[in-house]
Amino acid sequence: MATIADFFHWLAAKRGYNFSIFYDRFDGTQFLYGIWTTIHLSFFCVLLSVLFGAIGVWLQRSSFEPLRWLVGAYVGFFRNTPPLVQLYFFYFAVDPVLSSALGVKGGLLSNYGWALLVLSLYAGAFNTEIFRSGIEAVPKSTCEAAEALGYTPLQIFRHVTFPLAFRVSFPAMTSNLVNLIKTTTTAYAISVAETLYVANRIWSDQFNVFEMMNVVWVVYLVLVGLFLAFMTRWEKALRVPGFGRSK
């Protein structure tokens, strides 16, 4: 560790490339915390957005019409307005108004909480549509065949509809989730201490915008790359022979 620190010290002193995060303990820890925040924010957002997507598609298929309207309004609202404005709207407008109306001191959720909720809702709206198209791709005759074999509706969903729909939705879902991970940077705007925010704090102290900007870029490329690699492997593992992309 000492040699790495020494090297970056030397680089800063002699070459003028100040990667302070590699030799300054304070900056280094701060930056690691930033990356860690990005990782768990992305992780929970991904989980929640898939959950919202599943709930959305479930409500959308209910026979109770107002529920379908509700899902339609949710999807339409979150898909056709900018995510940054959504974030500001919930954090700067909905939170203070609601908390003053309810008499809660200090806001309903923290900035992290709102970022998590709003970004999940945002990606969840897209997931709803993706899952819906996946379920629609499962032919009726397959379900009818299962019914003829004596499957109950729940069993049909568990053993026929879901496995096929999930595989159909998988590629679109992956790119939506990648998009979600990229969008977590927007949480910067409400000062969630994620990678970009922390990097900003560091370059304000150290005046090393160029170095930090490149480090941040690489960090995101690595994070997205790891996620994509994981999802691609999972997709391969899920592949059913005779079904899937022709390649």
Next chain:
Amino acid sequence: MSEHPKFHLPVMLPVRPVATSTACLVATLSSRWGLLAILSGLALCLGLEQAWAQQDMAAFSIWEAIVKWTPLIFWGTGQGLGGFVLNIWVSVLAMTIGTCLGLMLGIGQVSPHRVLRWPSWAVTQLFRNSPWLVLLFYFMMLLPYEIRILGFSVPFSGWFKATVALSLPVMANISEIVRGAILSIPTGQWESAESLALTRRQTMWRIILPQCVKRMIPPWMNWYCILVMSTPLISILGVQDAMTLTQDALAAEGRMELLIPFYLWLMLWFFAYTYPIARWTRRLESRFAVKL
């Protein structure tokens, strides 16, 4: 990623081309409910105004505040471009730059020469997988305020740098669309062009690309919508766009009851601008859908 999924098994219906560009989809049938949601939220706030007014007699009505600030938020301060008009202008310009570069890159990606194919692929992946906000920061911070060409200094204003930054992820995604579209053209087209003694360049520009246009238009429009939704990000970097001006207006008024209506009002503009495009995209998608 963005080619049309094809399925072997006759048991499965072809997937409806919801995700032609796969990244995300703006067009949705149920969007009118989104409009309804925004409008009803706005109406609710205006209805609540009565209650607020009783609490604070000096308060202007919410409507008056909206009417008062709307010209500023729409047109900007009058010094140069600003406001919602700037958002639209940035999106149009970034889309134009992104499309031109993306077309080159996409053609590069299917080039038979490795020296062209590999870098095109790398650049596409690089900009496709980096967050928009990081790219914005990168270019806002690192591009100079002005450049000197032959003694003339050309100023780089904030919004122009932001446009350049936003055009890069668009470029990468257009590149993928172009690649997917070119690969989706049947090989027979290439072979017959070859048998007519057309060169590769002639085949590409006269045979293949014209056929691609139809397939590329819906995802291209989809990406335009996504770009429009991303333009408020430039407010984080201090460009006087609609988002910045809305926040300025709210700060100047300093009244809590305005918060929700003002944000909803701003969202409504974005909705009103992208929704028709999204509907149109949806229509084109179903019309151009490959029937199997």
